[in-house]
Amino acid sequence: MNVERETVTGSRTGAARTWRIASVASVALVAGLLSGPGSRAEEAPAPVVIAYACVLPPGASPEPSASDGTDSGAGADSGAATGSATGNAPGAGAAAGAEKLRITVEIATSLPSAATVGKPIQPGPVRVEARVPYAELAPRFPTGTTGLSGEATLGVQVRQNDDTAEATWSRLTAQTETPAAEEELRLGHSGEVPTITVGSPGDIELAAGGLTLTVTPTVDGAPADGSTATLTCEPSDPDQAAFARVAVPGDGSPSAPGSSASGATPGDGGAGRDGIDVAPDEDGPRGAETCPAEQPTGDLDLSQLPEPRPGTVLNPPFKLPGVPVCAYAVGLGSVRKLNGSMIINDPEREPALMNVRANMQSTTRSAGPFYVRFDSLGALDLPDSRSTFLGFGFTPVTAAVEFETTPITISTGTIDVFPNAEPFAVVTFFQSLRLHDVKVNGTPLDVGPNCRTSKPFRVTLRGDFTSTTGRYTNVLIGGLLTGAVDIPSFTGCGTKGEDVSPLFTASISGPGNLITMNQATVCSPGGVGTPGCPPAIPPLPGAKTP
Template sequence: MAATVALSVDVPETGEVHRPVQPGPVSFALTLSRADLAALLPEGAEAVVSRAALRVKVAQNGESAEVPWQLNAPSTPLPVDGDVALVHTGEVPYVTFGSAGDVDFSVGEFTVELRSATAAPEASAPALATVTCRFEEGESGHLATTHVTDVNEDEPSGSPVTPATPAGGTARAEDEDITVEPLAAEDEDPDYCPVDPPVGEMDASEAPQLPPGDPARVLENPKAPPSCANAAGLANVWKLNGAMIINDPADPALISVITAKRTVIRPTQAPGGYYFRIDSLANLKLPDADSTFLTFGFQPVTAKVSFENGPMTISTGTSGSGPDKIVFSTAYFQQSLRLHDVKVNGTPLDVGGNCRTAKPFKVVLNGGDAYKNVGVGGLLEGEVDIPPFTGCGTGGEDLNPLFTASLSGPGNRIFMNQASTCVPSNPTRSYCPPPPAVLPGTKPAT
């Protein structure tokens, strides 16, 4: 039986000894012909759910270990003929290494269990059929290479490889001296993310869209777990030749995230070519920012800026293949600004309680391939056009022209650096509590 496989996962290019290396959310598509599926399933089957078990090998310095990746596909309708793509998604365990050196991630054989679409996902009923696949001779299962460094040479290196598995799972390396034990859950329900889960509708219109060709399959994941992350940034005001800190790392607010809430995929062999996109929903309630500028080049003005943000859609993915391959990452939301506590040369200026941009404006941030995925984070940047201001002034004084002339217009750059997400429900609970974010243009403290 012939099958086509499309596996998408982001693995960090670098890591540190004794620090988790977390592969990003995984999408694994197995495409079979309808005729082959018909031979495996009961007659009259109209839909199927499936579960994929991948045997992923991690190898470093002559040692290796196997980490199980368990992925699930929702109910997939079965057409009368043609090909059927079973798209499995999910999070996978992180891996921790005890010594420095390059680490190779590769996948060997994998197994897919086909189950009745009417059965509950957690049902213990036996699978209708099990498909075990291996690569053809000459095909490589190599996924990625991570370069692990030892930032503290005085620290004992420990065992060469210590991968972590989900609670209840055990992996054994090819070398019997390397074993992996289940993680112990010291705290069953840690309050690592003290923010409400994000709400609102996703809008991926600013991400690269599906090229002409066959339609893509859209998979909604209503059970995607909530998570959180730190993010810090800078916003330049072009007219004033200055900048202000967004979400000051000294007292940050958390981003609330639901990762991989929607997946859009079209197989490589489909007309129009390969397309894969993961959409995540986020809410970012920023604290007020303090800004100080020289208005018109000589007058010092200080103010607090309140950010009123709509739901954020973070889209990461790949379009095309070969030399035409595009790796993209975008974050898109609508934003309004409100000014208050304004002082001119130290003297308070009453601007009223509703001095704001006349309308919301688009914020589109792009990370290319520097922003790997929501789980790992990275740097995003973009440029916004600040609208005119309205509602500024009291007692009949119209201050709208002052702020419009000083602030409004195009060319205002935004740089936002997101740290890794903490997923409290993940048995490994890597990156919990959420690590701090590094302000763009600075280096982390050592």
């Protein structure tokens, strides 16, 4: 069921936006949704492997790799990419004649088998797995590197008939453990991407273009400042870079005016009536330029953590100074009884920024099976959420929800070692909901100033480390977090002696209300996590209600 904004008849098929961190809101309130028009991802074709040639920024060059007979470009990199990943030749920014590092890239995404003229096509979460000889990167990273995080930007050429347009799939993130020097580094980047709309029938073909990869080492769970390596790459054979195709049937006539943007001519990458419209991934409200000065305060709540393996003896938590970071988190919360969902921290309005004191304490084992954990504290003052649902299946009811949220504990870690390693991410806090500005079929319903849940309820979200797309990594890198909440009964609803609390309790309260939040790389004013600065606004997770 697709999520909508304040309307029962509209649909949300806009571009995937930019993204961020875990807070949430058991939000559940009134939230309703009907399926909207547009083509959603429904089929997952086999991944396609594409060969790429990459260069590294100028600097000290390590010895060429002899493992496959190819030369490698190299150089220390402490900053951002020097090439562009929005076109077919990002390597143009590299020094002429630079030696190339050969890598392979596996691309996979879900797409509908067929699409409709004038209706946006939303590719499913994509996976871009880069396979890089680790011996070429290892000399750039500090001693003690235990993990690697990556961010990828992929240029995608969209082709249909004689038209082409360029899409940019950006802020795709990945994280993995450090491989042995002689092994291959595999970074499985994933994330949400913009929609595509076409103005005429004809098969659509997607082809991979320029690729920028940023790889950051982590030491003791935190990014190593100043040791980021950036590769700018292009397909070794652009004619062999196609990875997906979608049929757009029709009678050959162009779409009606207004189905896509006007004013562009076919073939210029724009969106004429018969052209291709690639929704930008940077439109909508922009986020804050930097993190708030104040740091979150409060006590950590460690009651929801998974148990260590039997026989593990833990050391007392080791206090750390913590790293001041911030990020956005946006998501969806379902109301099971209403079979609907609502948007939390709406990315198309003025979303609130999550302030985090990251890695403020660490816990390890003193005996027994391996265990390591980092605990962080977050604070988020969510904006009110407004949503429309169908009361009793046919009456539109609109309401605003105010969220009262306690400090947020974010714990990430690993239990045991390979092949039995179990990474975990747990986000937990308490929350209360207050309903106001309620309208039934457009007529205001006065519920008073104190229509709220009868008590705070616990929200616990957990990261999914098994998914191939959008999986959670850690508090600095982010990903998708999900959980279910039990919404308490409502109290204080109504005025002039009329108590409508039982109506809201009957319609909303109960267990099994699902929440999904999207978190990404954080921004740190002190330099940690700089790929996430300034804080960017993430796209909503897939708008499906179980």
